[in-house]
Amino acid sequence: MALLQISEPGLSTVPHQHRLAVGIDLGTTNSLVATVRNGVAVVLHDENGRALLPSVVRYQPGQPPVVGHAAQQVQASDPYNTIVSVKRFMGRALHDIADAGSFPYRFVDAPGMVQLRTADGVKSPVEVSADILRALRERAEHSLGGELMGAVITVPAYFDDAQRQATKDAARLAGLEVLRLLNEPTAAAIAYGLDNAAEGIYAVYDLGGGTFDISILRLSQGVFEVLATNGDSALGGDDFDQRLFCWMLEQARFPDLTAQDNRLLLNHARFAKEALTEHPETRITAVLSSGFTIDLTLTAAQFNEMTATLVSKTLSPVRRALRDAGLSTKDVQGVVMVGGATRMPCIQSAVATLFGQTPLNNLDPDKVVALGAAMQANVLAGNRREDDDWLLLDVTPLSLGIETMGGLVEKIIPRNTTIPVARAQEFTTYKDGQTAMSIHVLQGERELVSDCRSLARFELRGIPSMVAGAARIRVALQVDADGLLSVSAQELQTGVSAAVTVRPSFGLHDDDVSRMLQDGFNHAKEDMTARALQEARVEAERLLDATQSALDEDGERLLDMDEFSEIVASMRALAECVSGMDYALIQQMTERLNQVTQAFAARRMNMRVREALAGQSVNDLMS
């Protein structure tokens, strides 16, 4: 065999082969897409040179959805069918949305996740988000001139499992391969940290349109280690608008408002808030549908007073995150400000006071998240260059646990544990002869089941009949690098087992996603089977590519002749069918290649560990 090149894991073996990957900031108010071009992260613009895509979608009967600026312009005249801030409803049931009455929508109370009635039918928040993502995908493919290999999509760090799962479903629906769900403040830290070669403890204060996150990170020699995160996934710039809107109502004693009036006034509230960023006072004038005219003057001092409780609602999570990290404000080297809402002077001064330092505003707070996501996407796609040697270690924001007797939650994975993480706990039966056990997985910090978010409920059946307390049931929770949970349970004496990926009680069922995928493709007049075939080909080619580079790197030293030829034969079989039309065959051969490379992958990983430890026997560690 020829002398083989050995490269770092994740380093592209073929330097000129650049895979198209993007970072997407799917925001409450605006969304963006960015990519790394010639080693530099850049935001991609639309044909009119605009970076921000308003996260607004308008539905009309039998027509494709209108996304972005065009939809935003008509939101006041068509409020029921023009959906803004849909991110607030992701993974949320109607009863979760405290201020549902203040939105001008026709909510449909569906199990799991709330839906919205529009002129083009009932839409799930996942579908609306998918329409936004699709617009960004098209912008990126148009701008980069090719099909995307994948995307990193950002989510608020404080998003729970249901909200993350919903985001991933939306991406799938939009035809995007999700390379990773990345926490927004972490994305910002990457962009800031790499740009400024920062070292030390940093806080990222991220106040977006509808969510608030605080993350505390340690930046050290290219490693971005999240120490703690906290936040409020239902607090953002929108709430400041809402507060101002209520003030306007109090001031003017309006007659009954229509949905159009509501949207109009909310828009004026937003304009006024933005005006106060630069001016000490502003005037609000508007004409309602009844002909009633509003003319109010608002000072910055008045605005600060009416929103003071909102500002302080962001400071408690900051203190909690610091406490969890075992740090005080004095330890923090810099505070990176992220999200359009951090432009408000009241936020800037509150943060400055708490930390005793001027916050860092040198990156555009609207763009920094998308730029960080693009850098991460570039690395995950395998475009890593030698000087790109950085790594991200993130945490799970909320504790995970299992319901025990008496409606209490037994925490298994505490919040702020570095991911990926797996933890197991043993439980037992409480009745003689009990043969089934219901396992209820929860997320949250409170002790009572009723105060936590239910993620999944499933049954382990076929436990052999024993006296109470004799069966030993091991429940294992695994959180992957996307922050998504999977659960498995096993009775240890008999090996009876059950496993779930968490989605049944919240998020969408797989059937829903398939139906929507179909709807989506019908909409785009795309042939479902052609799409499936195309996806199978992309996946197969990806695997062939990956396997080839693994063989080049380590094949000779880690495989014997038989193993080597088996893998090569499977590769050849897949390569032969990949350009054909037989979708099922491609899938089958892909699966076969995956199977025969498993032991090889495990050995490769062991070797890396051994190399990192220089000289230790991995067998000792694995045994």
Added chain:
Amino acid sequence: MLPDFKANHFALFGLPARFELDGAALDVAFRQLQAQVHPDRFAHLSEADKRASLQWSTRVNEAYQVLKSPLMRAAYLLQQQGVDALAPENTQLPAVFLMQQIEWREAIAGARKDADDVALQRVETEMQTMARRLQADLANALDVQQDFVSAAQRVRELKFIDKIRAELDEAFIALDR
């Protein structure tokens, strides 16, 4: 080939199996290992590579968590000696220690009721002092004397302090609302 999460955490990081630990060396070894096995390094590779990476990265995180925490590190060292310090049947604690716990609990409850931040901080300082003393005792019992019975006792006391610290955290959060 699932890595065994219980096997040899110290060896994983190339550190001696002792209670007294070079925290900086642990941090460096942890980062070096994650740089090799983390799922972000394998996102563009095959399913098999991704699975192996997820398992190893999980294992490295688990070992790091255990070694970083004095309580878990001590319990782990004892476990290696066949001593299960935190087994449910091992709950005996000295009366003096228990009295101190009761005092702290009462102080926390009182401070919470009176919204007395300073009183909470006082309890926290006292608990930190006690925790440091227990850790010094543990270093002596485990690394010098090899007295596992007394080490197991200190581990249980440290565990107790951990529980009260959780109460303290909740009290701080409650006062912040």
